[in-house]
Amino acid sequence: MDISRFVHTFGRYLKDRFGERVHKLSLAGDFTCPNRDGTLGKGGCTFCNVRSFGRAAGQLSIGEQIGQEKGKTDRAKRYLAYFQAYTSTYAEVETLRRAYEEALAQSDIVGLCVGTRPDCVPDAVLDLLAGYREQGLEVWLELGLQSAHERTLAAINRGHGLAAYRDAVARSRARGLNLCTHLIVGLPGETPAMMHDTLAQVLDLGVEGLKLHPLMIVKGSRMAAQFRRGEIAPLPLAEYAELAAELIRHTPPEVVYHRVSATAQFPTLIAPDWCAPRWSGMQAIADRLAKVGPQGSAIGHAWVA
């Protein structure tokens, strides 16, 4: 089932903007993360295992990574360079500029997606990104928030609160940057009402894009130990699909969903098993939306999941 019948997907957005398919190439700049290098802490977010990003930072040059990633896709004519691993704004501005512009130097790279934390976007970095946007490039700032609830943020050891997100959003919107916020569905202790409240707060602050991730337990993360002790459990597929569909139905149609589910491979993935097959989450959400209505159809209605 084609989910773009029910959801404003990033693929559809890019096709409308560029008139053809544009692929996103996942890259790892030579960056670390303040929640791992000791600046904020050493343990990282409890769900995170940076090895699951698939490549150690600095192993290959950006140009080499682009070549390798293009080889993995059905060849498109145009691409976005997605700085995904670690905290991709966590370096001196000149270091960032070199990394981003090594990617942008390739004529078929039409823009950047940069994944980071809300407390790692100083004005100079936002100005750099806004400069690319002013040149006509497609630029997305991807901010990990995961939850708008302070108790949850503390429990998952994010090392920042909602105030950092509010501040980052205000400064990136003042520069006209496209913002995509990452949320995790099914974090320990969160009820459906809390997830709905997170979405409502993110929409109120203003956002052009969203990414939904199911809570996944991956090897090497602090949650892996909590899972083994029976303290936490990821959502079953049906429950995830119901919650994600409800979030999508409460999202205005113009907001672009960059992702509605996620996958990981064994043995990195510990649970849930349904995150191993590539399409299971997306298929279940599409099936649910086919029954209950598409993106935006529940705006103004009560939350039912």
Ligand code: SF4
């Ligand atoms: S999820 Fe991001 S911010 Fe958290 S520890 Fe991992 S790399 Fe750092």
